[in-house]
Amino acid sequence: MKAEIIAVGTEILLGQIVNTNATYLSQELANLGVDVYYHSVVGDNAQRLDEVLTEAEKRSEIIFLCGGLGPTEDDLTKQVTAKHLGEELVMDELALTEIIQHIERLGRKVTENNKRQALTIQNGKILANHNGLAIGTYYQGPNHHYILLPGPPSEMKVMFQTEVIPILQQNLPKQEQLFSRVLRFFGIGESQLVTELADLIDHQTNPTIAPYAKMNEVTLRLTAKIDRNEQAQKMLDDLEARVQQRVGAYFYGYGDDNSxxxxxxxxxxxxxxxxxxxxxxxxxxxxxxxxxxxxxxxxxxxxxxxxxxxxxxxxxxxxxxxxxxxxxxxxxxxxxxxxxxxxxxxxxxxxxxxxxxxxxxxxxxxxxxxxxxxxxxxxxxxxxxxxxxxxxxxxxxxxxxxxxxxxxxxxxxxxxx
Amino acid sequence: MKAEIIAVGTEILLGQIVNTNATYLSQELANLGVDVYYHSVVGDNAQRLDEVLTEAEKRSEIIFLCGGLGPTEDDLTKQVTAKHLGEELVMDELALTEIIQHIERLGRKVTENNKRQALTIQNGKILANHNGLAIGTYYQGPNHHYILLPGPPSEMKVMFQTEVIPILQQNLPKQEQLFSRVLRFFGIGESQLVTELADLIDHQTNPTIAPYAKMNEVTLRLTAKIDRNEQAQKMLDDLEARVQQRVGAYFYGYGDDNSxxxxxxxxxxxxxxxxxxxxxxxxxxxxxxxxxxxxxxxxxxxxxxxxxxxxxxxxxxxxxxxxxxxxxxxxxxxxxxxxxxxxxxxxxxxxxxxxxxxxxxxxxxxxxxxxxxxxxxxxxxxxxxxxxxxxxxxxxxxxxxxxxxxxxxxxxxxxxx
Missing domain, CATH: 3.90.950.20 (CinA-like)
Structure with a gap:
């Protein structure tokens, strides 16, 4: 399955916030064995968002849309996506009740804008927001899955974990899990490391080897794609042994969070x-x-x-x-x-x-x-x-x-x- | 002028690194008065990069490509862009000499891969890398400007500041000049600063005030949009005086590169x-x-x-x-x-x-x-x-x-x- 992540928000294009949602979703999707081939960012503009959706449909099967579900006029992701799909927007009564209760508890007046957060796409499935007010939507088209998530990372992450992962797992073929191991090296440059391992890297299919240069060190990420953990570890052990044989003198430890x-x-x-x-x-x-x-x-x-x-x-x-x-x-x-x-x-x-x-x-x-x-x-x-x-x-x-x-x-x- | 930022790197699509380059370039381009309508991320894949380039040309005038200038086989931004433009890749002798000297000084072997970093696009202009080895390229096509920058942020930022800004300034229409002044504050949080300046910020049109929270400090960027420097300085002086009157006790200095x-x-x-x-x-x-x-x-x-x-x-x-x-x-x-x-x-x-x-x-x-x-x-x-x-x-x-x-x-x- 190929996925694409579209972040919607002019503030990202102005450099006011960093698109960490794409990073989070990419990590999670990699772990689920879903290939992410593209990220895009588009502003709060209906026509441009519609064009980006059209482009995404040409190249990906799962389309994530992040952001633009909020209460203001420039939050238009649901509106544009519904129109694009030829569906109506409908009010979800349960979500609306919750929004009204929440705002009244704060002693504020409920505005028409607040209600926009309870809108969803007809014939879609609601994704509950356990950390905020705007609900998400999952819509299954004839050739594509559309997943609309809120922009604030705290809301998006919880919605992804509780609502989206179960949907993806139902739709994913069973064999495609990824297992990774990170090896850390000091005292060898990226080019030399890659040269020493050239044939292993050139012939990689499964497991794969990805070198990454950090300041004054290089890491190698070995990744096996297989349905069983025991078998994955055996594959990674075998590949690591071949790597260590050549560049073990520079190896100092394992893991992303090591130094x-x-x-x-x-x-x-x-x-x-x-x-x-x-x-x-x-x-x-x-x-x-x-x-x-x-x-x-x-x-x-x-x-x-x-x-x-x-x-x-x-x-x-x-x-x-x-x-x-x-x-x-x-x-x-x-x-x-x-x-x-x-x-x-x-x-x-x-x-x-x-x-x-x-x-x-x-x-x-x-x-x-x-x-x-x-x-x-x-x-x-x-x-x-x-x-x-x-x-x-x-x-x-x-x-x-x-x-x-x-x-x-x-x-x-x-x-x- | 409309710009688009394409980041090239499978590691971004795997969620291993955050696309902070797009954030940085967006901020800088906003300051220069250049509109950024799209960000894209594409992996280290020739065909997909070529398609993304084609798409970008339909909708933007300045196309930034970030990443993929490094020494390894999967660094293919220059190769793909040259082919896309119908130009040859050529070796820059000066850059090559510098690369060889650098690597020999480290006591390492120069590999064929190292030399790839001295490649540039024929009929393009070299962008010097003051913080690394891979040179960048500026290429002016009939309808588009292409700017190829390295992926590591420390290299990209310096190259943008020293090499790219002068090129952009030559190509931007004259009346849309932005003049900025950065004020630095310590000992006051962003929300408090914004509260103290709420009315100035709410009524801003020209000059504008943009607060930005950094680790343990806050900066304010005052920006005047006008065609003449003297007038801009006067506008900025007036606004700064009003700012200093309220929060001058926390002010410690001017400038982006200050601390x-x-x-x-x-x-x-x-x-x-x-x-x-x-x-x-x-x-x-x-x-x-x-x-x-x-x-x-x-x-x-x-x-x-x-x-x-x-x-x-x-x-x-x-x-x-x-x-x-x-x-x-x-x-x-x-x-x-x-x-x-x-x-x-x-x-x-x-x-x-x-x-x-x-x-x-x-x-x-x-x-x-x-x-x-x-x-x-x-x-x-x-x-x-x-x-x-x-x-x-x-x-x-x-x-x-x-x-x-x-x-x-x-x-x-x-x-x-």
Whole structure:
């Protein structure tokens, strides 16, 4: 089954609200195995809405219309759709009674406009609104299903869940359920990942592989379309094994709601290891990122922001003379920052950041040059140099992600022993 | 001029990402006086994209295509559009050189896929990408303007601002010029602001007033529609004066690309005042926010992240006994943290944060309780208590903004003397 989502509302076309209804419906329909091939947005204009409906009928079987069921004159979705279908609009008495009771309870006068919300399309089926006043309508034409939903997301979502899903399930062929698994990668670009997996991606039918580049990471969504969960998991396991064999070195975790910092904090907690940081160009961003994770206090007590050379000397007791000799954008400085932070706060690990955020050069080094140091209890500290490019924010973000990755790999290596 | 925005990407149709690009472009085009009558979303499918293009040409003059310029096989916007227009795709040598340099600098291999990002449509004009690799294209057909933009919002927005706006301004009829002024407010909610300005907003025709709520702040966009800049400025001056009279106490600056931290750092720089911070629940976020501002090193040298009680004692020399008596979520603790940080680093000002980020309570205080301390050289420190609501991230964000506002007001008061 092919579906299309039409959002009706001039406010979307003016950029005053974001069309999150289309996103929600798309997710839900994907989970039900319904293919969504198009979204459209059209304003509160009868002629344009009618044309968009005509176009949708040429290419889709299920047509969702979202918005324009409200009480005002410019809410015309039901009016236009009824006319388009050659049906009359009729007043639903039950919905009308509820609207009148609701408005009288608020001590307001019932206007003619309020009553418009109880209108429905003749020969359609009413979709109850458990979170508002305007009722929705389901209409089955000879070749198409029409589903009219209210615009406010809180009303639309509940109506979809309680009223629409049962209708769709009656009409959908049984075998088409989707099961997804998300794999997360750090340290490999989207193009390289896609190149490594080119033949798997090219020959995908079921399960499918969809790469998606996020800031400083890439996710792969594996999706199996099948009627049984056990079989889906087996299909996903097989495909994942082939993916991991090639790019497993960059894999760090599963799931849409996961992140490198979550996995890093989870690992530290599991092994009861503590961490601190000394930050120059990142100026507290690494520690603040740790602080995003609820319960991080088990493994993180605090640390240092040493933006200037003086602060490195004063707060971390680095030698001013050595810093002058090596420079602050140096392996020496990164190692010393990490080790001094670790030793002052007596933690198991410490990560340090020193470099050139830009836009200007520093110590004759280009913007984007960053040294990241890692100290571990009872060991010599180490440091790695990175050359990030582009703007100040991108340099700092990339530094944080690489710092997390270095820390995570170090803890993993140490605790596997 | 009528415009239409086509977003290309299967991930939008699967509900994996929200089509915020359409929202952004709609806002910007509204400001330029361009009417947007339709949004469409189509997947990474050549035939369907071609059909959507044909449909758009029937009803719009400016056609925006967003997304699908990336390196992978499913990025086909340029390919399909070129074929649709009967033009060849050509490699832009300058863009190609930049891509190769960028990837080699990252120490990665250049793949054939990477090179696709340097392709453009013959007889089109290249739109430079200042935030990424894939170049955009502007193509002027006999009846339509085609504008191809990258999908990642950070790349799309900069390309729109720097490359597309000048092209649109050349092509728009002269009399329909819009002149805008953005006023930024902190410390007042959108509904309160709208209530204070209700009559101005209700009677707006030209200039118009558009309020817009952002995270922890509200902006007002005043827009005059007129052919001459001088007259527009006069109209905007008059309206602004009426606005400032009512809500000027919450005003902090002008412009779309401005922020409270920018204004605060600017003020510190202007008066050659230095600042530091000691952060508990915010864990470095305040200092990291300062670090976002290029050139902040003139006024900020470093500071402290003291997440645990032990770190407050160790790094700031607070008295363990007093902290036990007052608690760490206290006026006492906030004042001491600020004053100790200031005194250790010998700065003019210091801001401290201590409180309950949540989700759990701390010291019998509810999540969202935050004390912010401000210390100034030669003065007793002060502290204010806030009750923020909602989730952990929201609490921390609100704390940072209020810390910046307290600092800015203190510096303003001190330097006005």
């Amino acid at each position: 490198l910092v979550d996995e890093t904090v989870k690992l530290l907690k599991a092994h009861k290891k503590t961490v601190t940081s000394a930050e120059s160009l990142t100026a507290g961003m690494f520690q603040s990122t740790l602080g995003n994770v609820s319960g991080v206090s088990e493994v993180f007590a605090g640390g240092f922001v040493t933006y200037s050379k003086e602060a490195k000397v004063k707060l971390l007791n680095l030698s001013e003379e050595e810093l002058r000799k090596h420079g602050v954008v140096s392996e020496y400085c990164a190692k010393q920052m990490a080790e001094q932070a670790r030793s002052i706060l007596d933690t198991d690990y410490a990560v340090s950041f020193t470099g050139v955020a830009g836009p200007n050069m520093l110590e004759d080094q280009e913007a984007g040059t960053v040294w990241i140091g890692v100290a571990a209890r009872g060991e010599e500290p180490s440091a790695s140099c990175f050359k990030f490019s582009r703007n100040r924010q991108a340099v700092r973000n990339a530094a944080i992600m690489n710092g997390l990755s270095l820390l995570r790999k170090k803890v993993q290596a140490d605790t596997k022993r | 409270l931290v920018d204004e605060t750092v600017k003020l510190l720089k202007a008066h050659k005042k230095t600042v530091t911070s000691a952060e508990s629940l915010t864990a470095g976020m305040f200092q990291s926010t300062l670090g976002n501002v290029s050139g902040v090193s003139e006024v900020f040298a470093g500071g402290f992240v003291t997440y645990s009680k032990e770190a407050k004692v160790k790094l700031l020399n607070l008295s363990e006994e007093e902290l036990r008596k007052h608690g760490v979520v206290s006026e006492y603790c906030a004042k001491q943290m600020a004053e100790q940080a200031r005194s250790i680093l010998d700065t003019d000002y210091a801001v401290s944060f201590t409180g309950v980020a949540g989700p759990n309570m701390l010291e019998d205080q509810e999540a969202g309780t935050v004390w912010i301390g401000v210390a100034a050289r030669g003065e007793e420190p002060s502290a204010s208590c806030f009750k923020f609501s909602r989730n952990r991230q929201a609490v921390r964000n609100a704390a940072i903004m209020n810390g910046l506002s307290l600092l800015r007001k203190k510096v303003q008061a001190d330097t006005k003397r």
